[in-house]
Amino acid sequence: MKRIVSVLLAVMMVSTLLTGCGDSADKYPNGEVNVLNWGEYIDEDVIPEFEEEYGIKVNYKVCSDNETLYSTLSGGGSDYDVIVPSDYMISRLISEGMLEKLDFSNIPNFSDVDAKFLNPAYDATGEYSVPYMWGTVGIIYNTTMVNGDITSWSALFDKQYAGQVLMINNPRDAIGVALKYLGYSYNTTDKSQIKEATDLLIQQKEDGIVQAYVMDEIFDKMEGGEAAIGVYYAGDYLTMLENNPDLAFVVPSEGSNYFVDAMCIPKGASNKENGEKFINFMCSTDVGKDNCESIGYSSPLMSVKDALDPEISGNPVAYPSDEVLASCEQFINLPADILEFYDSEWLRLKV
């Protein structure tokens, strides 16, 4: 989901200045569509396919996380037709009236979406979003560097792994992990529980168990054997596994977070219909399969799962069983004062 290649961002910003003019109208008779996605979250080859098939120019941009996406949209001045926020951000955007309702008659491929992803908690009426990819968060560990199998979040707080643990470098995920370990909900609004979880993380840091707080730097560090244990996304684990076969992934028994990233159209998009065509295209079996194979995350489309190599679709990392999924929670949007509390607790940890 969030392969933060900030460098890419910088390149994108410059290229925004340089492009935007000079495309001949006859090559793209049906206008354009502005897409904002996460970095490395698509099979790049499907974009020219779409341009050719529909005669629509795709202006494809990436950003690093939901918070950046939110400040981009709320800052105004941006014009996107398709965005791919995660669950909790979608509920926030809906509640703040920042999304358009979709015209599903333009998205016939929507019928392929697995029923368990319909009318989700973040979009209860199902009018605003079409799921793109989903996956779980769990523990990635190096089997040659730990004793036995890891099955619980407790490994992250175990002193025998001092200096070997990589934590996610954002408040919601990191504090969330501690909340789950303590038996609370990811979405708790009880400040004393959040405080207790932060205290646990501070203890973990003071005990020298944490090696670093990382986002996409985790790829290098886990692949190179720099750390034994890390917390990250299942889809990214599959990418790391290709470079280091000693790695294993587990959704801890206490349960974890499972996220859905869904395609939405922001309020006031200037090419709404083209956006819907793009969303429909992304939901076709071939494109969905290409994307899945390229990025390693799991597709909510039934036909894509069937079309995939059984080695992938049968892999419990990519497609965990319903029991595992039942132990996982989705993030929902939290009230502003709780989000602020998260930030100040995070500062307390990192001061």
Added chain:
Amino acid sequence: MKNKWLSVPYIVWMAIFVVAPLILVLIYAFTSRSGGFTVENFTTMAQYVTVFGRSFFLALIATLVCILLGYPLAYYLAREGAGMRRMATMLIMLPMWMNFLLRTYSWMSILENTGLLNTLFQKIGLFALINSVFGTNIEYFHMINTQGAIVLGMVYNFLPFMVLPIYTVIDKIDYRVIEAAQDLGANTRQVFRKVIFPLSLPGVLSGITMVFVPAVSTFAIPRLLGGGMVTMLGDLIEAQFMGSAYNPYLGSAISLVMMVVVLICMAVMNRFGEGEEGAVVL
């Protein structure tokens, strides 16, 4: 008259991209979430004292290291022949053609426990030697994810900004002044202390400005080389704009305070420079 018109594009550019944003920062800093006037953004800032202190402290160390490394290099360069100078300036500039994030990312791989340096030390038997001499049992030097690594990243990235201004100033020193000093009986050390160093101070001062200011507000280096273990000013401000709480008002207030503190530092330093040696800065 003609010259005046030539500067118009620049003035317009500055007005739109420097002055206007600064005014926006100022307005935002005194705005509450609901849109009214407030000073609350400043009154709650006490909790960030540690962050401010750490950022200024580490930036100060990085600046000092840059002077200690950069001055001799610039001094030496300025006395060399044209060919050597071109070559050396080129070598100093060359890394800057590559993106700064990429270079910092590479330092991560160099400093890691299983990284390039430690692997090298291990291959040449350094750890075996140390262990046999001191009876210890070390397998690597712990370098990454420390404040030292953060300072190293700053020094590496900002050193050229110290070397180049000092080099330019020393290069411009009228050689006759030095000859005059020698004629008057000054030895090499006295020439340096009484003539060259005072005359090169403007270069040092602008070098300090160009290193210290970006070092105070740096944010990618602490994350990549410091392992995100501590918050620095750059991270703190970024979190206000890009974090989950999204509070651009507080972010602006912190930025404003940072700018004011930096300005005060610069003013004090310039005063010191002028008073001592009559140097003009910037």
